[in-house]
Amino acid sequence: MRRRLLISSALTAAASVAVPALASPARTRLPRMTEGPFYPPRSWRADSTLWPDQDADLTTVRRKEGVLRAQGAWLGLEAQVLDSAGRAIDGAEVEIWQCDAQAAYRHPSVPATAGRFDPGFQGYGAAVSGTGGELRFRTIRPVAYPGRTPHIHLKISHASFGTLTTQLFVAGDPGNAEDFLWRQLDSATQQAAALRLTPAPAQTDLRWMARHALVVPS
Numbered sequence: 001m002r003r004r005l006l007i008s009s010a011l012t013a014a015a016s017v018a019v020p021a022l023a024s025p026a027r028t029r030l031p032r033m034t035e036g037p038f039y040p041p042r043s044w045r046a047d048s049t050l051w052p053d054q055d056a057d058l059t060t061v062r063r064k065e066g067v068l069r070a071q072g073a074w075l076g077l078e079a080q081v082l083d084s085a086g087r088a089i090d091g092a093e094v095e096i097w098q099c100d101a102q103a104a105y106r107h108p109s110v111p112a113t114a115g116r117f118d119p120g121f122q123g124y125g126a127a128v129s130g131t132g133g134e135l136r137f138r139t140i141r142p143v144a145y146p147g148r149t150p151h152i153h154l155k156i157s158h159a160s161f162g163t164l165t166t167q168l169f170v171a172g173d174p175g176n177a178e179d180f181l182w183r184q185l186d187s188a189t190q191q192a193a194a195l196r197l198t199p200a201p202a203q204t205d206l207r208w209m210a211r212h213a214l215v216v217p218s
Helices: 003-013 176-179 187-193
Strands: 060-063 066-069 074-083 091-095 126-127 133-138 152-158 162-170 208-216
Touching: 074 152, 091 133, 126 133, 152 208, 162 187
Parallel strands: 074 208
Antiparallel strands: 060 066, 074 133, 091 126, 091 152, 152 162
8 A cells, every 4th residue: 555655646746846845824733633434444445346546636536447537626735744843744644535526425334326426536545745745636625514614634644743633624615614623723723724725727627726734743
C-alpha cells in the first residue's frame, strides 16, 4: 500500500506545478476530531473488487469494464503538511474521505445498491507528502450531508507526531453556522480548518481549486 501511495504522490506531483509554502493564521493547528461513522476500514478497502482505486484522484475509478468519472464539481486540492513551528513534514501519509455528490459515503454500512451512490467517485484517497511537505488530491467540492455542513475528513500520520484526524470545511458556506462541530471551534481554529475555494483556470477539467496548509503538532 505504501508503495502505491508513493507512486501516486510522484505522479500527481509531476503533473502539477510546485506548491509554494502556505501560511495558516498564527500557525494554528488543525483541530482533533473523531473519524466519524464512515471511515472505510482497512480490511474492507483490501478487497480490490470493492476498491479498485485508492490513489489521490477520487474523481476517476478504473475498473476492468472501463473508466468511470465522478459526478459533482471537481476540485483540485493542493496542500502542504507543516508543523506548528512552520517546518515542512515530508513522508506524512494523508488520507481523505467524503460523501459523493449524492451525499452517500462508501462504507460497509451503506448498501451498495444501484443508484444509492456514485460509482464514479472513489470516496477515499491517500497520498504521501513529498519534499517540502507538498501533496495534491483531485476530488469533488464537498456537499452537505444530512445534519452536516459540507466537509472533507482527513487523517494525517507521521512518526514525528503520530496521527491527527480532522476535517476541512468550505470557507463561507452558509451551513457552517448550523454545524455542531464548526460551532465548537474558536475563531483561529475555524480559520485553520476553512478551505478557501477559487475558480479553476478555464483550460483545466476542474471547477474549483484550493491550497491549504495542514498544520500538525510540532
